[in-house]
Amino acid sequence: MENGLKIVTIGGGSTYTPELIEGFIKRYDELPVKEIWLVDVQEGKEKLEIVAAFAKRMVEASGVPINIFTTLDREEALKDADFVTTQFRVGLLQARAKDEMIPLRYNNIGQETNGAGGLFKGLRTIPVILDICSDMERLCPDAWLINFTNPAGMVTEAVARYSNIKKVVGLCNGPIGIEKGIAEILEVSHDRIYVEFAGLNHMVFAKRIFLDGKEVTKHVLGLMTDHEDKLALKNIDEDGWETQFIKKLNMIPIGYLRYYYQTSKMLAHQKESLAKEGTRAEVVMRVEEELLEMYKDPNLKTKPKQLEQRGGAYYSEAACKLITSIYNDKRDIQTVNTVNNGAVADIDAQSVVEVNCVITKQGPLPITTGELPIPVKGLVQQIKTFERLAIEAAVTGDYDTALLALTVNPLTTSDTDAKSMLDDLLEAHKDYLPQFFLKL
Numbered sequence: 001m002e003n004g005l006k007i008v009t010i011g012g013g014s015t016y017t018p019e020l021i022e023g024f025i026k027r028y029d030e031l032p033v034k035e036i037w038l039v040d041v042q043e044g045k046e047k048l049e050i051v052a053a054f055a056k057r058m059v060e061a062s063g064v065p066i067n068i069f070t071t072l073d074r075e076e077a078l079k080d081a082d083f084v085t086t087q088f089r090v091g092l093l094q095a096r097a098k099d100e101m102i103p104l105r106y107n108n109i110g111q112e113t114n115g116a117g118g119l120f121k122g123l124r125t126i127p128v129i130l131d132i133c134s135d136m137e138r139l140c141p142d143a144w145l146i147n148f149t150n151p152a153g154m155v156t157e158a159v160a161r162y163s164n165i166k167k168v169v170g171l172c173n174g175p176i177g178i179e180k181g182i183a184e185i186l187e188v189s190h191d192r193i194y195v196e197f198a199g200l201n202h203m204v205f206a207k208r209i210f211l212d213g214k215e216v217t218k219h220v221l222g223l224m225t226d227h228e229d230k231l232a233l234k235n236i237d238e239d240g241w242e243t244q245f246i247k248k249l250n251m252i253p254i255g256y257l258r259y260y261y262q263t264s265k266m267l268a269h270q271k272e273s274l275a276k277e278g279t280r281a282e283v284v285m286r287v288e289e290e291l292l293e294m295y296k297d298p299n300l301k302t303k304p305k306q307l308e309q310r311g312g313a314y315y316s317e318a319a320c321k322l323i324t325s326i327y328n329d330k331r332d333i334q335t336v337n338t339v340n341n342g343a344v345a346d347i348d349a350q351s352v353v354e355v356n357c358v359i360t361k362q363g364p365l366p367i368t369t370g371e372l373p374i375p376v377k378g379l380v381q382q383i384k385t386f387e388r389l390a391i392e393a394a395v396t397g398d399y400d401t402a403l404l405a406l407t408v409n410p411l412t413t414s415d416t417d418a419k420s421m422l423d424d425l426l427e428a429h430k431d432y433l434p435q436f437f438l439k440l
Contacts, residue, residue, distance in 0.1 A: 004034025005327070008081045008140075010132060011088030011149070012038025012070065013048035015291045016315055018303045020085070021055045021068075023316030028064040031324045037069045037077035043092060045072060047292065054295040061301040074135060081140040083323055086132065086155075087148045090124040091432050093288070097281035098428045104274060105424075106417045109267055112280070113151040113202050114259045115411035116421045119390050122151050123402065124432045126158040126394035133163035144326060144363075146171060146319060147337075153201030154387045156337045157352035162395055169364055170337025170352060171322060172201050173314045174254050180314065181231040182209060182252075185223050186216070197335045197356055198344055198369040199254075203383050204335075204354045205376060206252035207369065221247055231255070239265055249375055260379060260410060322359060329361035338364040345371045347384055382410055397435030399426075 009020060017038065024033050038055070040048040052070040059066045071077050078084065089096065099117030100110035109115045129149065136143055145168040147156050156170030175197050183190045188211065196208040209217045224231070225243050231252065239262065246252075259266050277283055287306070294304050318334075325332055333356050340353045343366035347353055357364035372380055389405035392398070399422075407418040426436055 004032050005082045006035045006037070006080060007033055007323075008037045008039060008077045008084045008143075010039045010074065010077075010084065010086045011044075013040040013044040013046075013051050014087050014089075015047075015051065015288050015295075015307065016087060017051045018054060018058065018295070019307065019316035020087075020319060021058050021316075022303050023320030024066065025059065025062045025064055027320055027324050028062075028066070031320070031327055033066050035067050035069060037071060037081070039071055039074050039077045040088075042072060048072075050292050050295050054300060057298070057301045058303075074132070075139060078135050078139040078143075081136075081143045083144050083146060083326075084132070084136060084140065085146045085148060085319060085323075086129065088125075088128070089149075090121075090128055091429060093281045093285050095124065095429060095432065096121070096284075097279045098425070100270075100279040100281055101274070102424050102428060103421055104267075104270060106413070106421055107267065108413055108417060108421065109259050109263065109411045110270060110279070111259060114256060115409055116406055116418075116425060118151050118154075119386075119393075119402070119406050119409070120425050120429060122154045122158075122387075122390045123394045123436075124429060125149055125151075125155055126162075126391060127435060129155050129159060130163055130395070133159055133165045137164055143167070144169070144323075146323060148172075148315070148319060151201060151387075153337045153352050153354060154391060156201075157387060158391045158394065160339050160352055161350065161391065167363060169322065169326075170201065170354075171318055172337065172354065173318050174202065174256070175204060175206075175335035175354070176314045176318050178206055178231060178252060178254065181227075182206070182220055185220060185227045185231075186211060194333075195335075196369060197354065198372060199354055199376070199380055200352075200383055200387070201337050201354045202254065202256040203260075203380055204254050205257075205373075207373070209252075217250065218247075221250065221252070224252070239269075251373065251376070253376075263411065325359035326361060326363065331358050331360055333357065333367070334359050334364075336364050338366055341366055343368050346377055346381060351384055351388070379410065382408065394435070397433075397438070399436060402436070 038052050056068045099120050103110035103116040111117045147170045149155050152170040152172050159168045179195050194210040195206045197204050198207050199205050209220050335356050337352050337354050340347050340349050340351050343355045344353045356367045386409045393402035407415045412418045
């Protein structure tokens, strides 16, 4: 856009949106945003209006000349956009609650982006993201798509494989959270460390850690026992890692790896939490209600600290830093989800991986990290197989492919449980999965 950028945020009624607005305000001098369009669906209209009013107060208080627009008409928003960010949730938090609760009936992990819950979030989300891509091809073919919608890696790969949009990057706040935690453990500023990441979204490992150019991986691993809280994720119940296991692994796994390495403990946590306070989705619903009440306050003009309880720490930093680097051709290094192109030797070139990249005006250039270490190679490849099958099921609506995807997922306890969970979750989400029912 002449004289300023047009940014469209799909899922604009999210309580995370003020994080994004704050990031754009802070970077206005190097990222001249003229318009931000917040888009949502009819079910999210009330939230959209509350969030947008707060966003406008934030902008007004900052003094930057950014105009905030709201609409339920996606096409109106997308026309001539420069960047499109996606942070939507098909079926809202009520759908997430079902993803978390139903697997627990079968003694399986119930989680938003892992196992059966992750499969169904993908099945609901991928057809919608492909519709958005179709609109972008017509209305803003030169725009960058920055996907924050979970499961971020799977959704980004669906775009790369099944749409004509090539300017797409997937983003997660997990790696930057790990970096910040490591800097705290070392008691140094964030800019003095470099962390080499390799893996998949929500299955990424900090392979090597450098301080002022010197590798300090083993030193950090030795300090982790007493400082694991600095690497904890808000949305995951976390017990400590076995010290010998982490030292021998010789990498720092993102917190989501606890579902795979501590399955029985995590399952017990989920059942205990369900009895005490409900699913994580129900907890988030209560946090959202509190946040929305705060957002309604006409005197509130800065992001409230309570937003951190949503688990989205560093969201705006990651998203706005990426957009700023693309726009300014900064060629700095960030960890994003992008097409592999040989960066991870054990994953096919066309698949999406989460790795360090040089961020240019042409997009992310993945930095080669070589083969995955033997201890994690099989697990990462197994999850990539699951993702590929899940994407195919989402696009085709094929029941057998969905069953195969769920059965090969390492969090699924048996093929029989897979079929039962699949049937129950299909019925529970029937309104959002027409591709599975139109042919029946």
